[in-house]
Amino acid sequence: xxxxxxxxxxxxxxxxxxxxxxxxxxxxxxxxxxxxxxxxxxxxxxxxxxxxxxxxxxxxxxxxxxxxxxxxxxxxxxxxxxxxxxxxxxxxxxxxxxxxxxxxxxxxxxxxxxxxxxxxxxxxxxxxxxxxxxxxxxxxxxxxxxxxxxxxxxxxxxxxxxxxxxxxxxxxxxxxxxxxxxxxxxxxxxxxxxxxxxxxxxxx
Numbered sequence: 001x002x003x004x005x006x007x008x009x010x011x012x013x014x015x016x017x018x019x020x021x022x023x024x025x026x027x028x029x030x031x032x033x034x035x036x037x038x039x040x041x042x043x044x045x046x047x048x049x050x051x052x053x054x055x056x057x058x059x060x061x062x063x064x065x066x067x068x069x070x071x072x073x074x075x076x077x078x079x080x081x082x083x084x085x086x087x088x089x090x091x092x093x094x095x096x097x098x099x100x101x102x103x104x105x106x107x108x109x110x111x112x113x114x115x116x117x118x119x120x121x122x123x124x125x126x127x128x129x130x131x132x133x134x135x136x137x138x139x140x141x142x143x144x145x146x147x148x149x150x151x152x153x154x155x156x157x158x159x160x161x162x163x164x165x166x167x168x169x170x171x172x173x174x175x176x177x178x179x180x181x182x183x184x185x186x187x188x189x190x191x192x193x194x195x196x197x198x199x200x201x202x203x204x
Contacts, residue, residue, distance in 0.1 A: 015040065091115060094197040102190040105138075109145060109181040110193040117176035119204035124168040124182055126196045130157040132189030139166045142181035148172065157189075171203075 010017065015037035022029045073079040093113050101108040110126070128137055134157065141151040148170050155164040174180070180198065184191055 013040065089118075089202040091200040091202075092197065094195075096195055098192050098194050099196075100190050100192040101184060101186075103185065104188060105185050107140065107142065107145070107147060107183040107185050109142065110184045111182040111196045111198065113180045113198055113200075114177065115174050115180060115200050116202075117174055118202045119171065119173050120200040120202050122168075122170050122172050122180065123199040123201070124197070125165070126168075126182060126184075126193050127163045127165045128155075128184065128191055128193040129161045129163050130186060130189045130191050131161065133157055133160050135189045136187045137164060137166075137191050138185045139168060140183040141168050141170045141172070142183040143172060143174070143178050145179070145181055145183075147183055163194075 013036055015035065017036040018033040019036065019039065021032050021034045023032045024030075067078070070078040070080050095111050099110040101110070122141060124141060126139060128139075130137055137155050137157060139153045139155070141148045151168055151170050153166050153168060155166060157164065168182075172180070180200075182193070182196060182198070184193060
């Protein structure tokens with residue numbers, strides 16, 4: 001009679017039950033009996049205990065507890081976020097009052113402003129005309145009435161009293177008492193500036 005033909009049937013797996021097993025003795029199979037408890041022990045030995053597994057996961061994937069304003073760095077350690085830079089401050093000043101000067105080739109300030117201490121991108125726009133033709137108007141950015149390097153620009157006057165425009169820019173550092181100047185000089189005649197504006201963008 002084959003196993004599936006046995007008249008009795010068990011619906012549970014008991015420790016004291018015996019089961020048939022074909023045992024390999026190294027050269028041939030032998031039929032032996034094996035207790036249910038032995039089979040269960042072998043099965044359980046290959047299983048992972050749920051509690052142990054959960055505890056292992058908790059240790060392996062433990063997320064450190066940080067505080068507001070922190071993030072986990074590459075090593076998994078809570079680290080404060082860098083400070084957010086202050087918003088960029090923009091200062092604009094303008095002066096449409098005509099200013100005239102006739103000092104030949106001598107720098108004269110046509111507009112002054114004392115900004116708070118800091119590092120700025122300075123933008124200056126100006127329009128001007130000269131009383132004579134065939135003259136050259138020079139514009140520049142000054143600090144404390146001294147011309148800043150590489151800021152001088154020139155415009156040639158071809159027509160009497162015709163407006164010329166000029167735009168200047170420079171990164172500059174001020175200590176809170178330094179004065180920013182729009183400097184003007186000319187080769188001849190009298191130069192008058194109008195429509196002057198200064199924009200300072202604080203970057204540090």
